[in-house]
Amino acid sequence: MLKTVQKTNAGRFFEDYCIGQMIDHAVPRTVGTGERAMYHALYPARHVLYSSDAFAQFSGLAASPLDDMIAFHVVFGKTVPDISLNARANLGYAEGRWLKPVWPGDTLRAQSEVIGLKQNSNGQTGVVWVRSRGLNQHDETVLEYVRWVMVKKRDPESPAPETMVPDLAEVLEPAALVVPAGLDFTRYDSTLAGEPHRLRDYTVGETIDHVDGVTIEEAEHMMATRLWQNTSKTHFDGTMRDDGSRLIYGGHVISMARTLSFNGLANAQMIAGLNAGSHANPCFAGDTVRAWSEVLDLAETAAPGVGAIRLRLVATKGGAPFTLRDDGGKYLPHVLLDLDYWALMPL
Incomplete structure (x- = not known):
């Protein structure tokens, strides 16, 4: 009798998370000027610092970096298979910071830490808080943010984890x-x-x-x-x-x-x-x-x-x-x- 082994990814469910859990996400991605061209084709992007090397150099940068939201989208996409594949809703964001420009040729990867858990009263779903980071090929953090998602439970009868709701800043100080x-x-x-x-x-x-x-x-x-x-x-x-x-x-x-x-x-x-x-x-x-x-x-x-x-x-x-x-x-x-x-x- 043939034995079937599950090889596909069904995603994580609420009971698969625990506080302090670190998740390294697949797949690293090298971004280039084609990313910029596609971004500007999808959206009416015209901010000059992301359009002109000459303007960026006049403003003290080596060249025009890639649009900030390109970094966000690439990092966010990496996290989806592990964080929100079984999500009912993406509920919110906080404490997001862009720490380094992303340049054509950079390779981005993503990592998340589980910082909060709370089962909903219906017993069918729970909220998961994660702090996600985007890192470049030098292991420098280029972007970090917190988001929280409502995730389905695999088994509604499974016990609820201890509730921990992270204390997040309402507003980042300018400093x-x-x-x-x-x-x-x-x-x-x-x-x-x-x-x-x-x-x-x-x-x-x-x-x-x-x-x-x-x-x-x-x-x-x-x-x-x-x-x-x-x-x-x-x-x-x-x-x-x-x-x-x-x-x-x-x-x-x-x-x-x-x-x-x-x-x-x-x-x-x-x-x-x-x-x-x-x-x-x-x-x-x-x-x-x-x-x-x-x-x-x-x-x-x-x-x-x-x-x-x-x-x-x-x-x-x-x-x-x-x-x-x-x-x-x-x-x-x-x-x-x-x-x-x-x-x-x-x-």
């Missing part, structure tokens, strides 16, 4: 942000960047309607999901949902909203920190994504001519701009994304 070595905005050319508005031109509480919209295409979001090697079934397998729709990868919405924010925030050049984030409602092909921002804080850094702006970035699929929650505090149905981040901007 915790890392400015790339050499970055200097004292000779910043606003004409080439596309807008004159610098840090001093923004005020806390100001809101900006980014005006433009992009309709999500089925082919493009599928290309993005494969590009980032994201194996979450709900993004590429139409049989996973009763309606036959494929859920748009949340990172696709983040990148779309970030690049739409160029109109009004063209000088918010580099993402330096991720304070919080929530995918408020699902996005599907055919939805038209729009974005608006609110200025939450302003700060200076030690780097010459470089300031930091804290922004709330909201992606929507319609509805009036600057509307977020109903009277009960629940996200309105047209809100797709609520993201709180720091970006580096000339003073």
Whole structure:
């Protein structure tokens, strides 16, 4: 009688995690200029520091690094088979920091540590908190962030682990942000960047309607999901949902909203920190994504001519701009994304 040995990966379930568990994710990936070209084909990305070697060199860098969100997507994609293959929902982000630029030719890998566990009252699922890191070929951490996901249990009757909810910072202090070595905005050319508005031109509480919209295409979001090697079934397998729709990868919405924010925030050049984030409602092909921002804080850094702006970035699929929650505090149905981040901007 032939013996069948399970060789395929069914993913981890809630009871497979424990506090302090370290997970090294497969598969390392070398990124290049083709990654930039594909990113700019998928999203209307126009921030000049990621478009021009000459501008980057004028700003003190060796060349134009790859877009910040490329690093995020590559690292996130590595974590999916081990963290969220059996997830019901990606619930939030915190304490994200971009620590080193990623250059064409770098090889990225990912590692995660389980820092929190809490079984839900239904006994069917639980929440897993992980701190994930992206490392380059020199074992330098280029990116780190915390995210938490709701994961199915393999056996609802299995005992619940001891609850541990991590104490996470609500907001990164400006001093915790890392400015790339050499970055200097004292000779910043606003004409080439596309807008004159610098840090001093923004005020806390100001809101900006980014005006433009992009309709999500089925082919493009599928290309993005494969590009980032994201194996979450709900993004590429139409049989996973009763309606036959494929859920748009949340990172696709983040990148779309970030690049739409160029109109009004063209000088918010580099993402330096991720304070919080929530995918408020699902996005599907055919939805038209729009974005608006609110200025939450302003700060200076030690780097010459470089300031930091804290922004709330909201992606929507319609509805009036600057509307977020109903009277009960629940996200309105047209809100797709609520993201709180720091970006580096000339003073």
